[in-house]
Amino acid sequence: MRDQPNIIITGTPGVGKTTHCEMLAQNTGLNHLSINQISKEQDIRETYDEELKTWIVDEDKVVDTVMDKLEVGGCLVDWHACDMFPERLIDLVVVLRVDSTLLYDRLKARDYPEAKLQENLDCEIMEVLLEEARENYAEEVVVELRSDTTEEIEANVERIEAWIKQWKEDHAN
Numbered sequence: 001m002r003d004q005p006n007i008i009i010t011g012t013p014g015v016g017k018t019t020h021c022e023m024l025a026q027n028t029g030l031n032h033l034s035i036n037q038i039s040k041e042q043d044i045r046e047t048y049d050e051e052l053k054t055w056i057v058d059e060d061k062v063v064d065t066v067m068d069k070l071e072v073g074g075c076l077v078d079w080h081a082c083d084m085f086p087e088r089l090i091d092l093v094v095v096l097r098v099d100s101t102l103l104y105d106r107l108k109a110r111d112y113p114e115a116k117l118q119e120n121l122d123c124e125i126m127e128v129l130l131e132e133a134r135e136n137y138a139e140e141v142v143v144e145l146r147s148d149t150t151e152e153i154e155a156n157v158e159r160i161e162a163w164i165k166q167w168k169e170d171h172a173n
């Protein structure tokens with residue numbers, strides 16, 4: 001039985017996953033699992049998409065790599081997908097959302113090529129990751145939060161911290 005929850009922080013690239021996870025890890029001591037970072041370190045990148053200038057990751061290997069940590073609990077999973085993780089090990093899925101004009105500016109600042117930028121904007125506008133979360137997890141596990149402003153980051157982090165505290169109280173033996 002885990003004594004700390006596992007939380008997925010998901011959303012379109014540029015929405016603020018890393019920023020939220022870093023603050024939450026600092027404030028709560030939970031373990032920030034950046035799948036981006038892990039896939040680079042463990043070399044579980046599969047193929048390079050030339051047009052989108054991005055690596056495609058082997059999702060089975062991602063899950064194999066983080067499974068032990070998820071079993072222990074206390075993970076903040078930072079990734080732009082959530083459907084590959086076992087439902088029994090995930091206690092909360094936070095889907096961050098952002099205004100598309102703000103997202104455009106953030107991705108432009110990252111020098112994303114036009115095709116990649118457009119794909120990510122479409123992903124946000126079409127609510128792809130929110131749909132994915134709702135399809136794969138129970139309704140009460142999925143929370144949608146705005147990430148347009150720094151004030152919203154602070155409010156979101158506070159809210160998630162309060163949720164973690166409550167979860168721990170509810171699961172104390």
Ligand code: DAT
Pocket residue numbers: 011012013014015016017018019020106146147148149150151152153
């Ligand atoms: P992700 O990990 O989802 O790709 P990030 O945390 O790296 O996103 O954030 C991308 C950029 O946008 C970074 O420069 C920080 C900024 N940012 C993220 N969320 C924000 C917010 N709610 N308000 C203002 N800036 C934000």
